[in-house]
Amino acid sequence: MKLLQELTSSLNRLFLFELEDGNRVESVFYRGDTLCLSTQVGCAVGCPFCLSGSQGLYRNLKVEEIIGQYLILKDRLAIKRVAFAGVGEPLMNWRAVEEAFWWFKGKGIRVSFYTVGSPASKLRELLKLPHSGVSISLHGVEEGLRRLLVPHGGSLKELLSVLREELPKLSLRKRKKVSLAYLLLKGINDSEEALRRLALLARELGVGVVLLRYNHTVEAFGDVGDREYERAFLLLRSYGVRTTLSTRFRRDSLGGCGRLLANRSLTGC
Numbered sequence: 001m002k003l004l005q006e007l008t009s010s011l012n013r014l015f016l017f018e019l020e021d022g023n024r025v026e027s028v029f030y031r032g033d034t035l036c037l038s039t040q041v042g043c044a045v046g047c048p049f050c051l052s053g054s055q056g057l058y059r060n061l062k063v064e065e066i067i068g069q070y071l072i073l074k075d076r077l078a079i080k081r082v083a084f085a086g087v088g089e090p091l092m093n094w095r096a097v098e099e100a101f102w103w104f105k106g107k108g109i110r111v112s113f114y115t116v117g118s119p120a121s122k123l124r125e126l127l128k129l130p131h132s133g134v135s136i137s138l139h140g141v142e143e144g145l146r147r148l149l150v151p152h153g154g155s156l157k158e159l160l161s162v163l164r165e166e167l168p169k170l171s172l173r174k175r176k177k178v179s180l181a182y183l184l185l186k187g188i189n190d191s192e193e194a195l196r197r198l199a200l201l202a203r204e205l206g207v208g209v210v211l212l213r214y215n216h217t218v219e220a221f222g223d224v225g226d227r228e229y230e231r232a233f234l235l236l237r238s239y240g241v242r243t244t245l246s247t248r249f250r251r252d253s254l255g256g257c258g259r260l261l262a263n264r265s266l267t268g269c
């Protein structure tokens with residue numbers, strides 16, 4: 001594999017790689033210490049707000065292609081942490097991702113995950129690893145809505161039953177590293193009732209919430225305004241839920257959440 005192009009904004013640096021078979025994936029360096037890695041070429045989950053999976057899944061990345069993104073960049077960036085949060089669903093390429101995880105751990109690099117939590121058997125394995133953070137993309141607290149927003153991400157019922165079984169087995173310290181990611185979409189999942197249900201669920205599970213704002217990747221969805229975002233944050237906090245907000249790195253037009261692509265063309269950058 002080889003590095004084809006680097007794109008930079010005032011916040012993020014995006015790296016476009018070409019693989020041996022001509023497919024392209026990308027990584028993003030953000031926060032000055034973290035490299036967000038792709039795990040698949042495309043994604044089969046098909047979240048309608050995300051560009052990464054908009055063309056479906058081309059193929060899984062091999063372990064050497066996951067690690068390769070780091071190896072090509074390691075001498076030019078101060079990488080202290082990697083996040084399996086780029087293009088692809090890490091649990092759907094689990095054997096390669098797990099092998100890459102142990103490789104990074106062996107190098108003393110912290111590893112965090114963003115996942116929809118499916119397949120459930122792999123989520124169980126992930127929760128047991130010595131990771132530095134797992135964010136589980138929820139986006140809806142009701143089966144029909146979650147299926148709309150995370151179409152091929154498994155059933156909400158199964159996800160919650162795995163979390164209810166596995167989380168109590170974790171130490172308090174480890175449980176603190178698990179959170180529910182919730183992308184606020186105007187008029188879709190931002191009602192007070194939906195947020196109250198989210199708060200009660202997070203409280204029951206004993207995990208925090210990462211409250212994400214929309215990056216306008218697809219016109220069909222809208223972002224909530226600043227006041228609504230603050231109101232949602234305060235509501236969650238009022239239930240005692242540890243709540244993290246979208247950082248400006250996540251919202252950057254270059255490399256922000258949902259903005260990475262499989263097989264990006266050089267001219268279209």
Ligand code: SF4
Pocket residue numbers: 043044045046047050051052053054086087088089116258
């Ligand atoms: S948000 Fe994640 S799981 Fe959903 S389509 Fe995008 S890359 Fe796949």
